[in-house]
Amino acid sequence: MTDLDVTQTATPAPGSGGSVVISVDAMGGDRGPAAVVAGMAESADRNPDIRFIVHGDEAELRRLVARRKSLAGRCDIRHAEGVVTMDDKPSQIVRKGDGTSMWSAIESVKTGEAGAAVSCGNTGALMALSMLRLRKLPGVNRPAIACLWPSLNPQGFNIMLDVGADIRADAHDLLQYALMGASYARNGLGLSEPRVGLLNVGTEEHKGRAELKQAQDMIVAAAETGKFRYVGFVEGGDLPSARVDVIVTDGFTGNIALKTGEGTAKLVGTLLKDAFANSIMSKFAAVLAMTSLKRLQKRIDPRRVNGGIFLGLNGTVVKSHGSADAMGVSAAIKLAFTLAQSGFQDRLAARVAQAAVTAAPGTEAASQ
């Protein structure tokens, strides 16, 4: 069975009956547990196959969940005293984070009760705890965070990784990112043969850092067994382009690119609003154009592409924006659901293990 086949799962999805269970950290986001529970309710409204284990202050969660009809009987509440704040350092959380809702949310994935975890909390702490509790997949040196990027492709999004799990990546790490990103594109975006590109300062062969040239050779060699197509070096301008689906880079560069793109889109939005507020004529025009502008806003709304996936661990963790509202949380939950239901985790593990075998000298590549 290959991971092209997204209609069946390799193993039954965790959870009761035919449903998929998502573990949700309700605390630690900028808007508090009310926004998180509202997002869960939005997802439950639309998706009859979803159930939740939700972690945080029991009394408050009980009150918030009771208000939502769609969550009735579909929510298991787990009390956790502690909350990881945005200012907590990952190193502190690793030492004494075991009473927190974040720790508890990851634990439900570790025990197999939930198919994936979602948290709006502190990214560094979430990655540190995820690595500590779920451990890295065999063959993976550095896990990565993959994000979705609005693009001109038919699927509407490209995938970029790493966007900040680690500030370093050597050639072998970049190869792993290519494999993991391709697997995510197949299972998360439904692309049968994703096109992978390596982010560089030019598309010419001779450009860029030495480790990029080495990574390129390794990625080219892995393309066939990894069931993706390698399109070569891509540049910053290609991130939203239709010539690539998965953009591979180190976490330092990826994080800067992600925030630069978000910042630029926000700047254009601000200037556009100013432009329309400028005269009576343009205000009138804005009213007429409302539907069109809303359609555009929806297309590039960061809440719709909310959800950074942690790749390379024994379990799926989705990081939602800290400032996510109900719609943003619901988008992150949907992503977690899609991946949990598709059996993505097992396929990713198989893919990475296969590559490790292929890369090891003197061994035969697995053929399936």
Add this chain to the structure above:
Amino acid sequence: MTDLDVTQTATPAPGSGGSVVISVDAMGGDRGPAAVVAGMAESADRNPDIRFIVHGDEAELRRLVARRKSLAGRCDIRHAEGVVTMDDKPSQIVRKGDGTSMWSAIESVKTGEAGAAVSCGNTGALMALSMLRLRKLPGVNRPAIACLWPSLNPQGFNIMLDVGADIRADAHDLLQYALMGASYARNGLGLSEPRVGLLNVGTEEHKGRAELKQAQDMIVAAAETGKFRYVGFVEGGDLPSARVDVIVTDGFTGNIALKTGEGTAKLVGTLLKDAFANSIMSKFAAVLAMTSLKRLQKRIDPRRVNGGIFLGLNGTVVKSHGSADAMGVSAAIKLAFTLAQSGFQDRLAARVAQAAVTAAPGTEAASQ
């Protein structure tokens, strides 16, 4: 005399009379010499103090210049046989580029005939030839390319460097970029005390690569004598922000950020155009909003911010976009003129030399 004083020049600007001479490479751009000469004519129309030395095919240039009244008697044509193409590798050009218009354009700065050079040609080749002929300023290890970035600041632009001169930069290089960027902001944008930030993946002290923490300490120590204010680490989202004027980074990261920002702005523009073309109502709205949209377009028009400055050489070189039209070329020429007239080059050299003295152990800092 400090470099805050932009009304007087330290030495008379090169050129005849009170005018400033700009050396222009007419070949090598995507649109050929016609667009370049048209840009020169636009500048000459508006600026009575500008004169040109223009390099390229003499017969063609003579014909193109003769058509423009504003260039009559203000243009010295220098014949050059060769043209550096976009595909030429910098290493080839360094070995056998001495018959080209690019080489000749740089030569006019080297001999002191022109105050600055402008070229639309191959960036890598232009940097390689500029380093070969002009040489690095004493105390500068890696020259940098600085670009202007549309921002919410009163001056309308921020400066980012390096955006691609070198793919590496150590802590000392980043300090030099801070000094050179601050000097450019004073002389090019008229800011008396520019705010400098160091690009990183987070604003917290503990984030990022080791060389960034080291560079931060060196930049903090140099802020007072360098006459700038250090605002700390900045993120990708801060590039267009009003909390910083000069963003310092290595050329790999800077190039990716620059192209990501351009690509995002272009994507939003495309989607906006699609949105307005969607219905009769929205087409009508687009007509009404025309003035406002044009104002926005002007604000973020890449042609208006055209011109990457090479910093850290014995002479000022401005790299225009390869695809620049007359308006773009004219913007690059204006930037070259402003810097040549302000005596920027001498001030930059003094600034870098001063920092080298300050940094050298056991020597006293220069006090002016």
